[in-house]
Amino acid sequence: MTVNPSSRWARALAAAAGLGTAASLLFAPPAAAAPQEPAPPSASSDHADCRPDGLYPTPGLDVPYCDVYDSDGREILPNGLDRRVIGYFTSWRNGANDQPSYLVDDIPWDKISHINYAFGHVNSDNELSVGPDTPDNPATGMTWDRPGLEPDPEFDYDGHFNLLNKFKKDNPGVRTLVAVGGWAETGGFFGPDGERVDSGGFYSMTTTETGVNHAGIETFADSAVEFVREYGFDGLDIDYEYATSMQGAGSPDDYWISDARRGLLWEGYEELMRVLREKLDEAAVADGTYYQLTVAAPSSGWLLRGQEVHQVVQYLDFVNMMTYDLHGTWNHFVGHNGALFDSGQDPELRDVYNAFDGIGYLNADWAHHYFRGAMQAGRINLGVPFYTRGWQDVQGGENGLWGTSALPDQTQCQPGTGINDPCGHGAGGIDNLWFDSDPITGDAIEAGVNPIWHVLNLENGVVGDYVEDYGVDTELVGTYERHWDDVTKNEWWWNPQTRTFLSGDADQTISAKADYVADTGLGGVMIWEMAGDYSYDADAEQYFMGDTLITSLHQTLSNAGPYGAVKAETPAPEQVLDVDVEFGGFALGDNNYPITPEVTITNNSATDIPGGSKITFDYGTSAPGSMGDQSGMGLAHVHRGHTRDNNVGGLDGDFHRVELTVPGWQSIPAGGSLDFTINYQLPISQPSNFRIEVGGVEYALTYDHPREGELVEGPGDGDDNGGGPSECDAPSWSSGTVYNTGDEVTHDGSEYRARWWTQGEEPGTTGEWGVWEHLGTC
Known part of the structure; x- marks a missing residue:
C-alpha cells in the first residue's frame, strides 16, 4: 500500500509556493512565536509557511493553513490556551428521557479549544447523517425552554447544531467538529425508532468483500464536506472503532461484517483518510477557511498491532488517543480505567511483560510514544475519562487494585467478552449510574460506569437526588474510600463492604495528566465526556455537573508554553530528496508477531542513490530497541531512546534510531526502488525522520513531508561532494x-x-x- 505519493508531494508544494515544478523548492524558515488569540487569514499569507510539520499537502492546492496555524505550524488556540482542551458533547443528554441534561450553555466555552459533537453516522447510502430532520432530532430539530437557548433565526435548523453556531458567535476561536461513528455506530446506526440498523457503517462504506470500496468512500467524503459546510462545523473527527485486523475487535454487533473483512479494513481506512483530507482541502481553498481532520485512535497495543504502522497520521491535523477503557469488565482483571504509566503489576499483562522486555502497553505514556514515533508531540492529544469503570466482589489486590472479579455465571457474559479470560463481574445498581442496556433483555449492563460527580457523592455517602431519574437502586451500602497510585498516577474508590472497585479521573489524576501534557510537549487533552465534570451544589449538598476539572486543565494548559511542533529530534538537513517509503506484507491479527513488514524505498529523484549510501530513520520507543532486518542490510542502532528492562513510571525517550547501508553492489536508480524487511516486537507507528547520506551529504526525504529544506533534483545537486x-x-x-x-x-x-x-x-x-x-x- 502506498504510504506517501512523494512525487505528487513535490508538485503540491511547488504549486503552493508558486514555483511550478522547478528543481529547487525552498520551504519556510522558522518564524516568530504565534499569538494566542485567533486572527483572520491574510490574503497575502504564504499558507505553505503555516503547514504543520509532517502534514500531507494536497497536490496542487494553496490550502489556507494560516487560517488555523501560525508560521511555526502550531495551531492558534483561543481562551489563552497553549495546548488544546477538546471536549466531547453528546447528543443523548438532551433531557428527553427525563434524565439530567447537559446542553450547549453548560459547556465552559471560555476554557476549551474544541468541541466534538457525538455522533454522526454513516447511513445506508454511505452518507454522513444525523438522522431525519424532525422536531425530536437533538442535532437539528429539538428546542429547549430555557433562557439563552432560544434558536438563532439565522440558521434554518434548530437543535444542538443551531445553538453550537449561536454560541460560537461569542466564542469565535472555539472550533467545532462533528464526530462520526463511535462504539455503537461504527458498523450501523440507530434509526428514529431507537432500533439499530445493521448497515455495515464504516465497514461496508470503506470495503467490499474483496477490496476497497472506492465508490462508497467518494460518496461519504462528498457528503461529509457538504455536511460541515451546511451545519457550520470546522472539521471532521472520525471515530471508527476499529479498522484493525485483530479478530473480535470493536462492537460484537458488528462481528458479522468486521471479522469477515479483517484483512481489508486497514487499506480501506487509509484510502478513506486520504480522500477526506484531499476533499476537505479542496473545500478549504474554495471557502477560504481551513477544515480540520482528526481521529479518535485506539491506545491499546493489542488493537494497534492490527493497524500496520498507522499510515494515516500524515493526513491528520491531530490524533485524540482514547487512553481510557484500558481495563473493564470484558475480562476479570481489575485495573485502572486510564493509567498514565505502567506499574509493572498489571496481571492482564503478565505474558506481555515476559515477552516484550517488561514493557506494558495499557497506559497513556506507552500510547503517546507509539504516536510520537510518527508525528510531533503537538499533534497528539491525551484522552482523559470523566467517568469510571468498576467491578464488584473483587478478590485480592490492594484495596481491590490488581485483583480479579469474574462473573459468577460465565454463561451470562455479554457478547464479545469472556473469550480468552473470564468476563468480569461489573459494579451495578447505584454503582453503575451511566449504564448501557442489554439489547435483548433491556436490563442494565453492569460495568461500574459513573460520572465523576456521582462517584464523589458516593465517596461522601450521599444518594444524589438524581438517582431515581436514572432508574438505578437508591440504597447505598458501605463506604467508599479514595486511594492514589503514585506510579500510574491514578485514583480509585474502594468499598470494602461490597468489595466494589471504581476507577476514574478526578482532581489528582487530572492534575498529574495536565502536568504530563505540559512537560512532554503534547498538544493537549481530549475529554470523554464533558458531562462527567463536576461542581458542588451547596444548597443540595451534593456534587453535580460542572466544570471543576476543565477549569483545572485550563489553568495548567494556558501556562504550559508552546507545544512541540517538530517531528525530529535531529537537526533537519538543508536538502530534500524526492524519495518515498512504503510498508506492506503485514500478517493479520494474532499472526502479526513478530512484526515483519516489507519496506520499499522508491527513488523519485532524477539521479541514482549509489551503493554504500547510509539510510537512517527513527522509530518510537513503544517497541523495545531491538529492531532487526532480515535482508542483509546491516541494520544497527545508533541510538536507543529507552534502555531499561521495563517502562515502570514511563519510557525514557521518544526515539530509537537505526542505520542501514545500501549494498555496495547495487544502487537505488532514479525511478527504481530498494526492498528490505525489518522485524520488531511491539507495535510502532510509521518509522520517520528518514535521512539518506550520500558522499558525506545528508538529505531529508519527501516521505516525511518536512516543512523546511530545498528540494533538489538528486544526490549531488546543489553540493560539491555528494551523489557521485x-x-x-x-x-x-x-x-x-x-x-x-x-x-x-x-x-x-x-x-x-x-x-x-x-x-x-x-x-x-x-x-x-x-x-x-x-x-x-x-
Whole structure:
C-alpha cells in the first residue's frame, strides 16, 4: 500500500509556493512565536509557511493553513490556551428521557479549544447523517425552554447544531467538529425508532468483500464536506472503532461484517483518510477557511498491532488517543480505567511483560510514544475519562487494585467478552449510574460506569437526588474510600463492604495528566465526556455537573508554553530528496508477531542513490530497541531512546534510531526502488525522520513531508561532494579492453566500477549481482 505519493508531494508544494515544478523548492524558515488569540487569514499569507510539520499537502492546492496555524505550524488556540482542551458533547443528554441534561450553555466555552459533537453516522447510502430532520432530532430539530437557548433565526435548523453556531458567535476561536461513528455506530446506526440498523457503517462504506470500496468512500467524503459546510462545523473527527485486523475487535454487533473483512479494513481506512483530507482541502481553498481532520485512535497495543504502522497520521491535523477503557469488565482483571504509566503489576499483562522486555502497553505514556514515533508531540492529544469503570466482589489486590472479579455465571457474559479470560463481574445498581442496556433483555449492563460527580457523592455517602431519574437502586451500602497510585498516577474508590472497585479521573489524576501534557510537549487533552465534570451544589449538598476539572486543565494548559511542533529530534538537513517509503506484507491479527513488514524505498529523484549510501530513520520507543532486518542490510542502532528492562513510571525517550547501508553492489536508480524487511516486537507507528547520506551529504526525504529544506533534483545537486560524479571523468568502456577489480568506466551516461576481472561484458546489462557496480549517472 502506498504510504506517501512523494512525487505528487513535490508538485503540491511547488504549486503552493508558486514555483511550478522547478528543481529547487525552498520551504519556510522558522518564524516568530504565534499569538494566542485567533486572527483572520491574510490574503497575502504564504499558507505553505503555516503547514504543520509532517502534514500531507494536497497536490496542487494553496490550502489556507494560516487560517488555523501560525508560521511555526502550531495551531492558534483561543481562551489563552497553549495546548488544546477538546471536549466531547453528546447528543443523548438532551433531557428527553427525563434524565439530567447537559446542553450547549453548560459547556465552559471560555476554557476549551474544541468541541466534538457525538455522533454522526454513516447511513445506508454511505452518507454522513444525523438522522431525519424532525422536531425530536437533538442535532437539528429539538428546542429547549430555557433562557439563552432560544434558536438563532439565522440558521434554518434548530437543535444542538443551531445553538453550537449561536454560541460560537461569542466564542469565535472555539472550533467545532462533528464526530462520526463511535462504539455503537461504527458498523450501523440507530434509526428514529431507537432500533439499530445493521448497515455495515464504516465497514461496508470503506470495503467490499474483496477490496476497497472506492465508490462508497467518494460518496461519504462528498457528503461529509457538504455536511460541515451546511451545519457550520470546522472539521471532521472520525471515530471508527476499529479498522484493525485483530479478530473480535470493536462492537460484537458488528462481528458479522468486521471479522469477515479483517484483512481489508486497514487499506480501506487509509484510502478513506486520504480522500477526506484531499476533499476537505479542496473545500478549504474554495471557502477560504481551513477544515480540520482528526481521529479518535485506539491506545491499546493489542488493537494497534492490527493497524500496520498507522499510515494515516500524515493526513491528520491531530490524533485524540482514547487512553481510557484500558481495563473493564470484558475480562476479570481489575485495573485502572486510564493509567498514565505502567506499574509493572498489571496481571492482564503478565505474558506481555515476559515477552516484550517488561514493557506494558495499557497506559497513556506507552500510547503517546507509539504516536510520537510518527508525528510531533503537538499533534497528539491525551484522552482523559470523566467517568469510571468498576467491578464488584473483587478478590485480592490492594484495596481491590490488581485483583480479579469474574462473573459468577460465565454463561451470562455479554457478547464479545469472556473469550480468552473470564468476563468480569461489573459494579451495578447505584454503582453503575451511566449504564448501557442489554439489547435483548433491556436490563442494565453492569460495568461500574459513573460520572465523576456521582462517584464523589458516593465517596461522601450521599444518594444524589438524581438517582431515581436514572432508574438505578437508591440504597447505598458501605463506604467508599479514595486511594492514589503514585506510579500510574491514578485514583480509585474502594468499598470494602461490597468489595466494589471504581476507577476514574478526578482532581489528582487530572492534575498529574495536565502536568504530563505540559512537560512532554503534547498538544493537549481530549475529554470523554464533558458531562462527567463536576461542581458542588451547596444548597443540595451534593456534587453535580460542572466544570471543576476543565477549569483545572485550563489553568495548567494556558501556562504550559508552546507545544512541540517538530517531528525530529535531529537537526533537519538543508536538502530534500524526492524519495518515498512504503510498508506492506503485514500478517493479520494474532499472526502479526513478530512484526515483519516489507519496506520499499522508491527513488523519485532524477539521479541514482549509489551503493554504500547510509539510510537512517527513527522509530518510537513503544517497541523495545531491538529492531532487526532480515535482508542483509546491516541494520544497527545508533541510538536507543529507552534502555531499561521495563517502562515502570514511563519510557525514557521518544526515539530509537537505526542505520542501514545500501549494498555496495547495487544502487537505488532514479525511478527504481530498494526492498528490505525489518522485524520488531511491539507495535510502532510509521518509522520517520528518514535521512539518506550520500558522499558525506545528508538529505531529508519527501516521505516525511518536512516543512523546511530545498528540494533538489538528486544526490549531488546543489553540493560539491555528494551523489557521485557530475561529469563523466572515467574513460569510456570498450568491449575489447580487459578490466580488473576497481577499474572505473563510463557507459551510456553512467559510471561503473568492476568488481572482478572482466572483458566484453557491457556495463548496465549484468544486473545487481554482476561484475559492474553502478556508481551513478553523470
